[in-house]
Amino acid sequence: MAKKQIDIVAKEMGLDENIKKYLKxxxxxxxxxxxxxxxxxxxxxxxxxxxxxxxxxxxxxxxxxxxxxxxxxxxxxxxxxxxxxxxxxxxxxxxxxxxxxxxxxxxxxxxxxxxxxxxxxxxxxxxxxxxxxxxxxxxxxxxxxxxxxxxxxxxxxxxxxGVVTGKPIEIGGSVGRETATGMGLYFILEALCMKLNLNLKYLSVVIQGFGNVGGNIAQILYEKGVKIVAVSDISGGLYDAGGLNIKELIDWRDQNHLLEEFDKKENEFVNNEEILEIECDILIPAAIENQITESNVDNINCQIIIEGANGPTTPEADEILKDRGIIVVPDILANAGGVCVSYFEYIQDIHSYFWKLDRINLELKNVLLEAFEEVYTLSKEKKVTLRIAAYMIAISRLSKAIELRGIFP
Ligand SMILES: NC(=O)c1ccc[n+]([C@@H]2O[C@H](COP(=O)([O-])OP(=O)(O)OC[C@H]3O[C@@H](n4cnc5c(N)ncnc54)[C@H](O)[C@@H]3O)[C@@H](O)[C@H]2O)c1
Missing domain, CATH: 3.40.50.10860 (Leucine Dehydrogenase, chain A, domain 1)
Incomplete structure (x- = not known):
């Protein structure tokens, strides 16, 4: 799947064959x-x-x-x-x-x-x-x-x-790292809604995965008053067309419980296949890769997919989503908040100087919105999907670096 993605983008951008071979x-x-x-x-x-x-x-x-x-x-x-x-x-x-x-x-x-x-x-x-x-x-x-x-x-x-990031604060971790991927996803989603003239408050959201990424984005959206109609973990999920009480579910998860064990009086139980097919405006796959594939893509029922997980959509499904007019915000942009604040943690460790949360979130927003603008503009200019545009930017930058350094020896 990762190699196929390079082939698709390489063709689109006319990438040098040697660089393509190298990067694969x-x-x-x-x-x-x-x-x-x-x-x-x-x-x-x-x-x-x-x-x-x-x-x-x-x-x-x-x-x-x-x-x-x-x-x-x-x-x-x-x-x-x-x-x-x-x-x-x-x-x-x-x-x-x-x-x-x-x-x-x-x-x-x-x-x-x-x-x-x-x-x-x-x-x-x-x-x-x-x-x-x-x-x-x-x-x-x-x-x-x-x-x-x-x-x-x-x-x-x-x-x-500085050997690892995502550490506890007491030994050199950074404030804002635990919530960074969810926060970054929120910044990108907000920016996309601005471009599309959509108001998040009137949209419904489904989230697959209720761990660091899924749980944090659920909490952020819930606190902003956005309606989350379904969430799931490895055991399956819960659905309520009127909106779930995310706070209650996070407390449940934090006591080491799975969602399938939650009292379902007010909510409907859905399995891991069903969750992706629930009608909603925004679908956030935030569990594992290979979730939206040729076999279920026709049943996907949303306007926007924003990829919290890495690699949740296969290239074949991507093609079909494009034809169906469903916007996909690719993982390398949508979930990049995590690595961005990891980078901030790393430089804070090296300098032994720690930032406040306001600064973390401000710098995170700046980095992500700059990347988002670049991707969005290129996708319009070249009439390609956001994924292809994001890959074109990332691979061109890398390709230039390889060219400058040369191939050793
Ligand atoms: N943690 C980060 O900062 C970060 C950053 C960028 C991307 N990601 C990506 O986001 C995804 C989730 O990572 P995380 O850190 O939230 O992990 P996590 O372990 O905190 O949570 C994973 C969630 O997915 C569920 N899950 C696991 N296997 C599943 C399966 N087979 N089917 C359905 N649900 C399943 C789990 O029950 C849990 O709710 C991964 O693809 C990861 O690579 C994570």
């Missing part, structure tokens, strides 16, 4: 075995990955995902998408990603800590503030980032907060 490959990928003594005394061995797609524009940057379904090619695609995202935002960073093939809900806290520490030790030569800076992704969080920072720091004999 990752710079390096590492597969590691992670042996852990479980609490019952038995040994389990997990598989982990770290991939650098490109470090041409700066150190690698991208999250670490814990999931029983994660596999190397997925991590490579996710690393590639990080390269485009950082280039689109003009951040001086490349693209990387990591993952461990594990269902973390089956581990105790001690097992999770041992797994994280050993995984970090295994990938230690591939990470560092000027090499590659990991961050949270699916099923990873500030505590896991703290353990990674600790292992790295112990090896270096000094505290190195």
């Amino acid at each position: 490959r990752v710079e390096r990928s590492l597969i590691v075995s992670i042996p852990i003594i479980m609490d019952n005394g038995k040994l389990e061995v997990f598989e982990g990955y770290r991939v650098h797609h490109s470090t041409v524009r700066g150190p690698g940057k991208g999250g670490i995902r814990y999931s029983k379904d994660v596999f190397l090619d997925e991590v490579k695609a996710l690393a590639m998408w990080m390269t485009w995202k950082n280039s689109l935002l003009k951040l001086p960073l490349g693209g990387a990603k990591g993952g461990v093939c594990v269902d973390p809900t089956k581990l105790s806290r001690n097992e999770l800590e041992r797994l994280t520490r050993r995984y970090t030790a295994e990938i230690i030569n591939m990470i560092g503030p000027d090499i590659d800076i990991p961050a949270p992704d699916i099923n990873t969080n500030p505590q896991i980032m703290a353990w990674i920072m600790d292992v790295y720091s112990m090896q270096k004999g000094k505290s190195v907060p």
Whole structure:
């Protein structure tokens, strides 16, 4: 899917064949075995990955995902998408990603800590503030980032907060990082509505995924008085045409409950396929990739899709959505708030000087709106989708950097 996207954009922009060949490959990928003594005394061995797609524009940057379904090619695609995202935002960073093939809900806290520490030790030569800076992704969080920072720091004999972002505030994290992806998505959505003369207050929203990204955008929109008619997590979701009480659902989630266990007296239960097909104005896929595909795209019933997750729409579905006049705001723009504030965290760590929330949100808004304007203008000028326009900008910038540096040796 990631490679297909390059082909489509390369054709559209007349990209040099050599650059295309170069960009389709990752710079390096590492597969590691992670042996852990479980609490019952038995040994389990997990598989982990770290991939650098490109470090041409700066150190690698991208999250670490814990999931029983994660596999190397997925991590490579996710690393590639990080390269485009950082280039689109003009951040001086490349693209990387990591993952461990594990269902973390089956581990105790001690097992999770041992797994994280050993995984970090295994990938230690591939990470560092000027090499590659990991961050949270699916099923990873500030505590896991703290353990990674600790292992790295112990090896270096000094505290190195800049090795990861998304850390707790107490050890060099940034205010606004946890909500950054949701906040960024909101800024982009607001800007798009202005262009389309739509008032968010009169629109209905469906959100797939109720974790960091989905939960935060739900909360932000709910507090602004926007009607959210459905949300879901891995267990399925809840629907109410009159609008859900998001505060109640967030409290429920924060007590470690799944949505399927929520008292459904007032809401209707929907499964993970149904949620995407609910009639609404704005659909926000914010769970995992490959959700809107050839097989369900005809049943998508919205005006705008804004991609909170990475890669939720396949290229085949994209074509059909374009023909149906559904606007898709691509992941590399829509969810870029996370990496943007991660970058702010990284520079705050390097300078040992920490910003206030107002400054974070103001600078985040500036960076994202500049990218949004550039993408929107190019899409109108070239009569292409927002995704193609975003890719054209990101890949041109990268292509110029490769040209200037040359191909070693
Ligand atoms: N966290 C960030 O800052 C950030 C930034 C940019 C992009 N993203 C992307 O956003 C997406 C969500 O990340 P997150 O950080 O919110 O993760 P998370 O673990 O906090 O939340 C994931 C949500 O998706 C649900 N989910 C997981 N697997 C699912 C499945 N198979 N089917 C349906 N629902 C499923 C989970 O139950 C949960 O509600 C990912 O694609 C991630 O790469 C995250």
